[in-house]
Amino acid sequence: MNKLVKNVEEALIGVEDGMTLMIGGFGLCGIPENSIAELVKLGTKNLTCISNNAGVDDFGLGLLLQTKQIKKMISSYVGENDEFERQMLSGELEVDLIPQGSLAERCRAGGAGIPAFFTPAGYGTEVAEGKEVRIYNGKPHILEEALTADFAIVKAWKGDTEGNLVFKATAMNFNPMMAMAGKITVAEVEELVPAGQLDPNHIHTPGIFVQRIFKGEKFEKRIEQRTTRKRS
């Protein structure tokens, strides 16, 4: 099934004000750079973005925070983004902070037709407020519900025309689960190959989860914390 679209413009047709978007990536690693740039260009407003964090002030999802296109963030971490923290503390931005593992599992659940599941994460904390608690194996667990999105926008290393995706190293992170949970899933890839080029044993995201795929024009792949050691 051919999922190839010409470019990022075609890939994002249908993204509208007020929609919920899942955006893959962890920090600046494995983020759909081209799609984020296009969202800035489109100026789509009042977005709810589900993403582990929001990049840094001037890159990644931070760009959409600067332009105030985001109404609400559903994330696990604010850490490296001052503007994110500022908008949240001032109340300009709605923020739903949830544990990273629950976020990942809630996306997977959304894609897998599992409407809710129990997890121990967050019991006894703010996160558990209003959520059902049940004891399993002598330990309290809280009920978490699935997340889905109008669009899931992910970034892969390689992809084929059928929408099959392969990720590289830790740039995989949230991308596979989000790909599962989008009503429409858009994948931008560094390398696009014809169907049959990827080993069917080693596809991380089967094409059934992807509706549109395109080769990203440019990947800056900025490094957030460049840590190195000296050659001895």
Add this chain to the structure above:
Amino acid sequence: MNKLVKNVEEALIGVEDGMTLMIGGFGLCGIPENSIAELVKLGTKNLTCISNNAGVDDFGLGLLLQTKQIKKMISSYVGENDEFERQMLSGELEVDLIPQGSLAERCRAGGAGIPAFFTPAGYGTEVAEGKEVRIYNGKPHILEEALTADFAIVKAWKGDTEGNLVFKATAMNFNPMMAMAGKITVAEVEELVPAGQLDPNHIHTPGIFVQRIFKGEKFEKRIEQRTTRKRS
């Protein structure tokens, strides 16, 4: 972390009467042949086996049914095994039949620390008896609980000394989830390689889930339904 054991005998040390075992495979595809043969030799009794089905009468888990070593089966399908059906209908064997997708997800949940989840599968059927029902998205779902096992015994195509596993084609099936859900997980592999030989981007089961690994002595890999077409 070196997980290598010498042979199947060493791999199954600690398997005792009355234990719960998960056995990977679907039909005769991707089953741990060497471990099953060893279980027959050991004569361990009163086993509860969690496995999608029970092979055929004279191969796969069918062998353990013939020797009456299994007290209870937790499976989704009986189909191709007459002895399985006979023991079940006569009441000699306890059987808990559950939908295949719920079985897979319950194993994953067991390995992932998720004690329970909601699924639509089985609502309104025998499977739902005694289970909590809740409506999500206008559809009734039932609450299913996680499965775990004293030993999970899986079969992989390739494995390394750290317990990392790679499966081939549809011989993957239940093996990855069961590997997650065993207190002790034993993997028998066709090909054993040193750590570092498998591409870290393409490991299906990370070694953290595997406690013991060995190279299987002999794989018959019997075909259950040999279907072919003529060369034109």
Add this chain to the structure above:
Amino acid sequence: MLDKTGIAKRIAQELQNGWYVNLGIGIPTLVANYIPEGIEVEFQSENGVLGMGPFPFEGEEDADLINAGKQTITVREGASFFDSATSFAMIRGQHVQLTVLGAMEVSQNGDIANWKIPGKMVKGMGGAMDLVASADNIIVAMMHSNKAGESKILKECTLPLTGVACVKKVVTELAVLEIKDGKFHLIERAPGVSVEEIVSKTEGDLVVPEFVPEMQL
């Protein structure tokens, strides 16, 4: 009256371009042989493969490559393999657009029974319960009556259920029936089969329109 091949051919007409399709064991498997021209679909098998191709050439069978019916298969370019949890994530998550499966009984509110005859026969539900509980679009392929000559198209199922209110369409050797508003609706009749025969062999409530077209195969 249709043979098994005819039933498969008729169901194949339901395929729409771009669909992912899961075919059950038996007649449903045959549907893959009659994909209408110009229609591209991809077949999923719940044991963990997307992009199934035809059976292998003799001598090229691979024990590691089978479908849910345990038959040796091949895959097309662009195929992928995955574990059973991911496979049922596709199914439960409604990424598969059509499921075709066999049945022992279907009722007029869309219930289906196909896994057990108490005390006599137990096949197990395999993936059927997940499939029927999840898919929006479920077509049953089966014979209109059982071997004893009793209708399998019923007011209520008598056998243990596989799923409730899930079947949308039934294709038998005699007819195409749609299920809606708690009734069967006769949509088409098989070549050479009279409306009277269909009515007489259908135990469930059947809505028969004035004109019932013959299937075009």
Add this chain to the structure above:
Amino acid sequence: MLDKTGIAKRIAQELQNGWYVNLGIGIPTLVANYIPEGIEVEFQSENGVLGMGPFPFEGEEDADLINAGKQTITVREGASFFDSATSFAMIRGQHVQLTVLGAMEVSQNGDIANWKIPGKMVKGMGGAMDLVASADNIIVAMMHSNKAGESKILKECTLPLTGVACVKKVVTELAVLEIKDGKFHLIERAPGVSVEEIVSKTEGDLVVPEFVPEMQL
């Protein structure tokens, strides 16, 4: 009194052969540098890697290969990459034997707070809530007091919690404290630090044995 390196060294003594270990951001990350001889452990980072190695040589950084602190890293032979759902399956499923993380406050029943100061600062919990709710073995690495000089070792936490009754051990620049039966227990004191100093800087109930050995680093 220990510096950060000393705290990391002391925690490294807790490592046991064959453990999978998750190290949080900050002091915990340093633990990897002081693995005792003869001990083999493997490091998991919750963004999706098992088998972390040292930082890369200059010029060999890979933007696609980072740890949970967003630092560029390398991997050892036998490493593997996986998605975040699988990563937290490892954590929640208790396949990781030890978690070391920092904290703003720890209470005597093992509660921990480390993600938010209402109205002032919000880092977010990241993976910390999953880690502390799941692991059997949680060690906190932190300074005994905050910048204002107030004890972080408390009867009850004042900040929003990250997890309840989960911390088993705390290692600070002054002491090693074990948490059991709702109290802190003084296990070791840092070189040159008196029991009196530790007592005076600990707000929570502290059980002090007759003899408190000095850490051996």
